[in-house]
Structure formats: structure tokens, C-alpha cells
Amino acid sequence: AEVKNHKWVVQEEIKGAGNKALKPGTKVTLEANHMEGMKGASAEIVSSKKTTVYMVDYTPANGGEKVTNHKW
Template sequence: MNHMDHMHHDESSHLPPGIKVATNVKYPVGARIELLTDHMSDMYHAKAIVDGVYDTTVYSVTYNDTNTNEQITDHKWVVDGEVKYEGSVEVGEQVTILAKHMPGMQGATGTIERMTTEPVYMIDYYSSDQDRWIKNHQWVVESEIKSGEE
């Protein structure tokens, strides 16, 4: 099952403890951007506005939904503070997911698929599927966006 099927994501602006606001970023808070990713079915080329930019380690995870037991593959993204692990963690290792971006995510055991330290963004984006602005979407990384002015 793909995470795009879980279209009811958390729109709170809750941040994990210890996350650091990024400085000297390509797209500052308030910048109009265009999304170059398809985390959700309505995201690719959607217009968006930056709500926050953070410096942290960012993870893509595969996990089994705690409500349905269906496998969610390569969910992008969770950040440090939204996963629990002992010591350090590498690609292929298991973590406990603390994030609640989607139903059935919090408390799941996940496997790290990818890691990056590029700036990570919380955004508002316009959902063509829902015909409304989705608030505080967590997360997109800098390589998944471009200027909305281009």
C-alpha cells in the first residue's frame, strides 16, 4: 500500500523537541514555492507557501500501519525527534515512529529507507483533490521544491 492512500494527514504545527530553525536557507518562511514531489496524490506541481525551515536529519521509512497492518512503503518524511532509536541509526535499521502525520503511524516499527540532512520544510499547499489549502504539511526536503516565481 502506498502512503498516498492515507489522505487524512495531521495539520497541526506541532514540532518535535529539539528541532532547530534553519538559517541561510534557499526558501525562507513566507516564500511561494512549487512542489516537485508526490508524497500525496495532489502534491506534484502544487503551489505552496513555506511555514518553517529546519536543520535536522530527515528519514524515509517503511512501516506497517498500526490500524490496518498494511505496509506503507517509503513514507517521506519523518525527522529526528519523530523516531526513536538507540545510539545512532543507519539505512536498513529499525526505529519506532513517534510522528502522527497519518493515522496508524504513531507507535509503528519502521525501517529506515533513506536519510538526508538537507533543509526540511513545513508548508501549506493547495490540494486540487480537496479544493482547499492543506496547512502545516510535514515534511518536504529542499530538493523536492522550486521557487514559485520561476
């Protein structure tokens, strides 16, 4: 099933994207794996925004295992 209007993937999660912003309508292959079935999926860029994204490592307050490189 097609997923519409998914909000975020970062540049590094788009196969072969390099460091230039991709224009709306560009067809890409995703390397992201933060949703089931996303890695290797075909996608179309709807919009892009140059912004800062923080990646954090943290240990959950509930005592769970340490999480590394969290983006969302």
C-alpha cells in the same frame, strides 16, 4: 498493512534517535502522527538525508483555524 516508501519523517519523530543520522536498515519506532496509525509503528530506515526542514505556523487563506508547527 505495510506502507512502503513513505517519504518523510524528521529526526525528532523517531523514538530515541538522538541527533545522529540512522543507517539504512535500522529498525525504529515512530513517534510521528501525521498519518493514521503511524505513532508507535515499527519502521525501517530506507535512506536518510541531512537537510533543512522548516516548521511554520500559518492561518489558512480560506479563513480556517491557525495551524502550528506544520512540517509538510
